[in-house]
Amino acid sequence: MSATASDSIMETGTFVNCFLLVISLVIIPVNGGYDKERDALLKGTFPQDFIWSSATAAYQIEGAWNVSDKGPSVWDTLAHQDNNRDTGDVACDSYHKYPADIQLMKQMGLKYYRFSISWPRIFPTGEQQDGVNQDGVRYYNALINELIANDIQPMVTLFHWDLPQVLQDRYGGFLNNHTTNTTVIHDLFGDYARFCYQNFGDRVKYWITFNEPWITSWLGYGVGNFAPQHNEPAEGQYKAAHNIILSHAKAYHIYDDEFRAAQNGQVGITLNCDWGTPKTPADADAAIRYIQFSMGWFAHPIFKNGDYPEVMKTTMTRKAQEEGRTTSRLPEFTPEQKAYISGTGDFFGLNHYTTVEVIDTCCTPIENPSYDTDKDIGTGHAPDWPRAASSWLYVVPWGIRNLLGWIKEEYGDPDIYVTENGRSDHDQDPAIMMDMERICYYMMYTNEVMKASNMDNVKVKAYTAWSLLDNFEWLSGYSERFGLHYVDFNDPTRTRYPKASSVFFKQLVRNNGYPEGSEFTKYVENMWYFCHNTTEAEVNGYTGGASQISSLFSLFLAIPMMIAYSLIA
Numbered sequence: 001m002s003a004t005a006s007d008s009i010m011e012t013g014t015f016v017n018c019f020l021l022v023i024s025l026v027i028i029p030v031n032g033g034y035d036k037e038r039d040a041l042l043k044g045t046f047p048q049d050f051i052w053s054s055a056t057a058a059y060q061i062e063g064a065w066n067v068s069d070k071g072p073s074v075w076d077t078l079a080h081q082d083n084n085r086d087t088g089d090v091a092c093d094s095y096h097k098y099p100a101d102i103q104l105m106k107q108m109g110l111k112y113y114r115f116s117i118s119w120p121r122i123f124p125t126g127e128q129q130d131g132v133n134q135d136g137v138r139y140y141n142a143l144i145n146e147l148i149a150n151d152i153q154p155m156v157t158l159f160h161w162d163l164p165q166v167l168q169d170r171y172g173g174f175l176n177n178h179t180t181n182t183t184v185i186h187d188l189f190g191d192y193a194r195f196c197y198q199n200f201g202d203r204v205k206y207w208i209t210f211n212e213p214w215i216t217s218w219l220g221y222g223v224g225n226f227a228p229q230h231n232e233p234a235e236g237q238y239k240a241a242h243n244i245i246l247s248h249a250k251a252y253h254i255y256d257d258e259f260r261a262a263q264n265g266q267v268g269i270t271l272n273c274d275w276g277t278p279k280t281p282a283d284a285d286a287a288i289r290y291i292q293f294s295m296g297w298f299a300h301p302i303f304k305n306g307d308y309p310e311v312m313k314t315t316m317t318r319k320a321q322e323e324g325r326t327t328s329r330l331p332e333f334t335p336e337q338k339a340y341i342s343g344t345g346d347f348f349g350l351n352h353y354t355t356v357e358v359i360d361t362c363c364t365p366i367e368n369p370s371y372d373t374d375k376d377i378g379t380g381h382a383p384d385w386p387r388a389a390s391s392w393l394y395v396v397p398w399g400i401r402n403l404l405g406w407i408k409e410e411y412g413d414p415d416i417y418v419t420e421n422g423r424s425d426h427d428q429d430p431a432i433m434m435d436m437e438r439i440c441y442y443m444m445y446t447n448e449v450m451k452a453s454n455m456d457n458v459k460v461k462a463y464t465a466w467s468l469l470d471n472f473e474w475l476s477g478y479s480e481r482f483g484l485h486y487v488d489f490n491d492p493t494r495t496r497y498p499k500a501s502s503v504f505f506k507q508l509v510r511n512n513g514y515p516e517g518s519e520f521t522k523y524v525e526n527m528w529y530f531c532h533n534t535t536e537a538e539v540n541g542y543t544g545g546a547s548q549i550s551s552l553f554s555l556f557l558a559i560p561m562m563i564a565y566s567l568i569a
């Protein structure tokens with residue numbers, strides 16, 4: 001789309017938005033949830049070299065689950081358990097359609113792309129000695145080359161949950177011998193990382209070792225609803241996390257020792273965390289405990305001192321006493337391991353979507369202990385927090401600013417890359433193409449990120465939208481859509497269609513924020529009240545209110561959006 005064309009969209013948008021403002025004032029009742037001062041629009045721009053990106057993950061988009069010699073991953077196994085499940089067998093077919101994906105990014109003006117490499121697509125069994133799938137290596141080379149040819153920098157995740165099934169079968173995956181020094185899984189992850197640095201590191205300058213180890217540990221090896229579905233909620237997650245942290249450190253040191261001098265890139269890890277806000281002042285300690293038990297579990301060793309947070313250690317020691325155990329269920333690192341782990345992050349990757357209210361439930365001894373009860377907290381949500389399609393996703397923009405500030409204070413002011421943030425819609429007919437609520441989400445959340453950057457001096461260097469495309473949303477399959485682009489999963493060609501949010505995001509990137517006086521900022525100003533109140537309206541009868549209001553708005557937005565579509569298509 002040319003500059004003039006999109007400017008004219010924005011002009012049409014401004015005109016249209018005078019109506020929007022008037023309508024929103026008339027129709028939508030003001031609700032106490034909107035805090036005029038806290039939620040005010042900040043005008044200004046991000047630092048000049050700010051990274052705007054969008055993200056995907058291998059199992060969620062690639063498909064081609066068994067082409068060439070690719071080995072099965074634990075997610076292939078889970079998805080094939082019965083015939084009623086959605087699978088990633090084809091997904092967005094990005095294994096074949098990656099040039100189309102790259103054109104979408106290019107049209108949005110994105111200069112970075114976060115994707116993940118599938119370990120079993122490179123090493124079918126997970127072990128290099130068993131053989132390399134050369135077609136897999138060719139695929140990632142082609143993807144990376146096509147990105148660079150389009151002036152887009154790759155940001156690569158090595159592990160986004162698709163563990164080679166053979167490693168789970170042979171070694172118990174991340175449960176492998178977690179307390180000895182001969183843990184095979186660390187070395188195998190190290191070999192895989194080394195192979196990726198060797199083959200792709202001349203062009204890839206940003207590496208993320210693990211995506212959301214909290215999910216792999218707790219959902220994969222604790223509760224066991226995610227792959228590999230190991231159910232051991234008292235200890236499984238602590239063993240898995242211990243191994244993941246050490247595997248991460250190994251991959252970091254391999255880069256440091258063997259590649260950094262020649263390749264000059266960065267290696268970090270991506271952690272997920274909800275902001276935890278105390279329900280009452282008495283719940284303040286519980287809210288800290290919530291964050292320490294989720295993000296701190298990984299961040300404290302890696303970014304602070306090589307060891308678990310103090311509050312985790314003391315809580316787990318007390319639990320051991322109450323349970324009559326001689327040792328804590330939380331494993332210990334040796335002094336050598338602590339030194340090895342500490343400082344192994346060149347940047348702090350953060351995935352953030354939502355906020356929870358935390359209440360203190362300390363300290364009733366429990367018969368069947370689990371990670372859930374170990375924290376001695378309860379979580380809930382304020383009644384005026386609007387919701388997305390995913391059951392866990394409440395829209396609380398100010399949460400991300402608080403969390404970014406907390407990371408700055410707690411971990412010595414690291415460079416922070418927001419590696420995921422976004423909002424889901426239901427898969428419904430007709431498709432939600434005028435995705436106003438996603439536009440509002442991105443508008444409100446990125447503005448809070450800008451407050452963290454420009455007002456609180458948090459060194460936030462990147463913002464990544466989840467996701468470039470609608471894709472396989474894990475246990476929810478194709479029923480929840482996070483994409484800036486719509487994918488028709490019934491269409492064998494998996495054609496991609498831009499949603500309204502992709503046009504909004506393009507303007508956001510082009511403006512690098514919300515500069516005073518720009519047409520874009522005027523549009524945002526007019527939308528601001530609507531966005532905060534749409535979300536308010538949603539609360540009062542979730543499906544009714546908001547969708548009616550947004551369909552009314554889409555009537556007005558339809559014209560500029562249709563112009564945008566015809567220009568993109």
Ligand code: PNW
Pocket residue numbers: 057060211212215272351392420466473474482
């Ligand atoms: C992240 N939860 O996962 C992942 O990194 C993505 O692969 C995923 O598609 C995205 O967020 C949206 O869900 C999460 O249940 C999965 O709280 C589940 C939860 C949170 C994050």
